[in-house]
Every structure is written in C-alpha cells, then in structure tokens.
Amino acid sequence: MNIAIVGAGGAVGREILSILEGGALPFDNLRLFGSARSAGSKMPFRGQEIEIEQLTHDSDFSGVDFALVSAGGSTSIEYADVITRHGTVMIDNSSAFRMDADVPLVVPEINGEDALKAPRNIIANPNCTTIQMVVALSPINRISPVKRVHVATYQAASGAGALAMDELIQQHADLVAGREPHVEKFAYQLAYNVIPHIDVFTDNDYTKEEMKMYHETKKIMHSSSIEVSATCVRVPVMRAHSEAIWVETERPVSVEEAREAFMKAPGVVLMDDPAAKAYPMPLDIAGKDPVYVGRVRRDLAGSGLAFWTVSDQLRKGAALNAVQIVQCIIKKRHSA
C-alpha cells in the first residue's frame, strides 16, 4: 500500500504526517507533495527525511492507493484528475467537492459506508466545525431524529493555517513589546479580539463557513430535515475549536439519556462534572483525538438540550478524520 500527502508542508499536512508516524496506517511507501515553494524541503519521518515533490500536471500518482489532499480548494480542483486518473483514491480536505452528488462526504463514525461509493475516486472530508458537531449530534440523533440546531462557534487560529497560527503568536509578542500588531491572515487583529466572520459572506448574509455547517450536516447525517443555524466566530486560541450547541429532536431527549449516549458514542468523550470544574476547553484538548462534550443540560428556551463541544481542529477536524476515512475503507474492503 502506498500513500501520498498533498500539501505536506501545511498545518493539516504536518498533522497527517504526525498521525502516520504514530502507526495509524500500514503502508510500504509514503510520498509527499507540495507547491513550488515547499518542493525540495525535507520533512522528518521516523528518523529519516522525505523530500517534498512539486505537484505538477505531470506528477505520476500511479501505484498510490490513497492521496490525502490538503492544499486548498483551487489546488484540489486543478489536480483532482492528475491525482485520481490511475485509480488513486483522493481524500480531499478542501470544500471544493463536498456538496457534489457523486462525492461522498464522510465522518467514519456516522456514514463510513458512504466512503465505498466514490465513482470519481474522490471522498471529501467535511469542514472542521461540521465534523465535531455531527460526531456529537449523532448519538442524540440515534435516540430521536434531530430537527433543529443552533450553534455558536469559538474557532481557533489553526483553521486559517500554519501562518495564521504564527501571526496570532506574533501579534501577542508585538503587543507585549509595545509594537503595532501585524494583520495579514485574518480580517482584523485577532489578539484580544473575536471576529464574527470566517470565510466569505453568502447571499443570505451567513458566511460560507456557517453555510457549510448547514449543508454538510444534512449530507453526512442523510437528513434533509435537519436545520442548522450557525454563527461562526474566530477567537484568539491556537488549535481546538469550541461550539455552544442547542439541539431539538422529534421527541424530547432527557439530559440523562443524552449523557449515556455521549458516554457510549464512538469518538466522543464526555467531560461533564461541574462540581469538579470539569468541562472541555481548547487549551487542554489541543493535540487530542476525540470530540469532547460537556455542559450537558436542558434547553431552557425549548424542548431540547444544550451542550458544549471542543475538538482539535487539526486532528478530528481535519487530519485525523481523513486518515480514519482511509482506515474505514481498508477495513470495509477487507470485511467485504
């Protein structure tokens, strides 16, 4: 089995490399691809170094079983044919193909079986904010179908890439030194601020990031009747996203039922002990795999539930979910 990482020098690419280093997938050969800028640089891997190859229209992916692609939407669109033409399955982390009818959008805990129906050899990885939300909604949905979701996000700098993370640190260093902070990767200064604007605005005045949560949730959960209203906000945090969620189901689900469902759900860790000040926070959850759930309680303004989730945007929100899609396909192929 041969694997390629496209966008190996980026924040998500590096995270995939780290997950593979931990032994998440068996493989014979690992190839790394990147832009002209990163090509030629070497990434450490298991005591050796792997050189990043430049991705071009002549790049040869024959023999590569899976390509994990995290290089932005325009690169995914431009090189999808180059990557998949010899049968390579492309796990794409961008939003480019997510809503295409012939591209499955997969969170293995929820709709892993969809990964086997990929006529274009492209499988899309959902947006980070959607992944952690649906992993938490899914156990509730199994008790009674989810009807309405309201969600406010607290999104880390990592969602905007490695350079954005550097920029947030630099902004704080500038402020401590009494210098004007440099702003480039975000719309405005993020240090000591929150910005209610991620990705571009759409016609209904929601941002594209907010509408991803609306559309992707329906597709992953196979339900056109789940309605999601999101407010997505960037906060001065490094890696993990937090979400305040209210969910309404067809029949009311009690707090006790929900807690039990969260405890049993794959990929979910319930961290909910107010008396012990135990609830998930991004600083603690950075670098961890599961979706953490806490603050579970009755929705005082409806018949549903309120809860809080935190998950590392670079792990389950991106790199880990992509690797898990590959694991899922391998397992299902073996058991087929």
Next chain:
Amino acid sequence: MNIAIVGAGGAVGREILSILEGGALPFDNLRLFGSARSAGSKMPFRGQEIEIEQLTHDSDFSGVDFALVSAGGSTSIEYADVITRHGTVMIDNSSAFRMDADVPLVVPEINGEDALKAPRNIIANPNCTTIQMVVALSPINRISPVKRVHVATYQAASGAGALAMDELIQQHADLVAGREPHVEKFAYQLAYNVIPHIDVFTDNDYTKEEMKMYHETKKIMHSSSIEVSATCVRVPVMRAHSEAIWVETERPVSVEEAREAFMKAPGVVLMDDPAAKAYPMPLDIAGKDPVYVGRVRRDLAGSGLAFWTVSDQLRKGAALNAVQIVQCIIKKRHSA
C-alpha cells in the same frame, strides 16, 4: 446634589468616575468610598484629587442623593442600610438585590419608569450580559413579543475585575517570555483559551451567570413568558462582551423590520454591512457607550432571527447603565 461612588478603586468604580468627569451628571459634591485596602489613596478628578474614604458601619451618607455601588455582593448586603438609611438612593451593581421583588432592576431604555418605585431606596443594575442583550431584544419585542432566546456569550476579562484584566495581560507576557503563566482570577489559564464557566454552577447545571440572563430578562422586560437559554463563556478579550443571539417572536419578524428597529432604537448602533466587512468586534467597541448590533439574518433553524451584539462591559454593561439610571430618575422627577 451630592453623589458617592462606593468601590471607587475597582474597574467599574473607575469607569463611573471617568463618565462623571465627562459631565454626565450635575453635582455639587462627589465622595469616594472603598475598602480598607484602597482607603486613603487618591483618585484624580478634573485636575484635582479625591481621597477614597473607608466604608465602615459608621460612614455617614446623609446629604448624599445617589450612591453608585460596585464593591461586590457581600459589601452591598452588609452596607445597604448604612448607605440608604438617610434617604440616599443606592444604585447597586452587584447581583445581591436584583431579583428582590421590592428592588427595581432597571435598563433606562426599557423600563426606566421602574426606577421611581424603589421602596428600599435600592435600585439594581442588571448583569452586563443581560443589559446588552435586552437593549438589543427590546426593539424586536416592540414589533412582536419575544418568546425564546438562545444566546452564546464571548465575555471579556473585565467582567472579573481590574485584577483579572491585569492577569490576562500578564499571562500573555509570561507566555511570550517563555514563563509558566500565573492563574489566580480565572478558573484556568485564559490566554489562548476559552472557559465555559462564569460564576458558580447552579442545581440545573447552568451557571449563575447564565441564570442571571434567564431571570433578569423576564424582570426587566416585564414578561414571564420570555425563555432564555444561555451558554456563558470567558474569552481572552479585555473589555467588551460579544453575544451570538437567536430570537423567536410570537409572529415572525423579518430581517428588514429588525434592521429598521435596530436603527431607530435608543442605545443601539446597527453596524451590519457584510460586503464592507462591517460588524461589531470587542477590540473596536471597547470604551464606547452603545450596544452594537450586526450580522442580522434569518434563523435558518427556526422562524426567528439571528444576530450578534457587542458592548463594552464596563460602560453600558455596568458603569454607564448605573449613571443612566440616575439621569433617568432626575429627569422623571423633574417632569413629574
């Protein structure tokens, strides 16, 4: 007219002093009170200095018309009688008396008339998160009664006091210098983190801060049928609080109606032009008086509206509202 500020050395006390310096209230004499720790220190005011007197059970408030009190709930309870016994009207910024039936809870734009019925000479200033929310909800409520509110907050360090603001700055300075950040005023490190826990937990697993938004909204808006479910979160921001709000009214209110109502509403500034990246953010709104509203759009998971508000917690969220209560009483007495 004579005025006293109790807790003059604290974050809110200093802000009241700055508002009075700007000429917000006419007065002949201004007295400052504080704890044993701050007593004797001098506060600059209009080119002079006013010494902070120690608040004791022998403090004499006779002749003081209004005392603006921001020294914490236990001080308010202990000294309420000392302050009010000679007819002084106490505007209390703590949560101690807010839900007492014989203590009005006042946001002048909404229920200013309640300030005239204060049999105990105590008027309570609502919690910061409630004030900015009800100022924004009130114009919607005038179109059609508000039924349900879901709100996620992004609360600044200032809500925890002046020392907490210092601690956040120090945490960032420590991190830039490679030192372990010092944690004292917050439950956990706030720098590069968000904490879904403000004030203590109550029996229903909501925090007291969240339940303040539930109870205080009903009292201020004179409606027992408004239901509020809040998730209150501390974020690494200095002064202004942000809130993501979803509101459902008896009959649906359109985005256009809501925008027009926000534009006309007293104390509200509509800052909502997505194409120009115009929406309120705490970094811009710090030090300003109004409640800013932006991101107004249809609730995609209900029949209501979604919007975003930002307001300076120390201004409209505390000091300014207290001063406006005094202004309101003076005006209503004159016109009576």
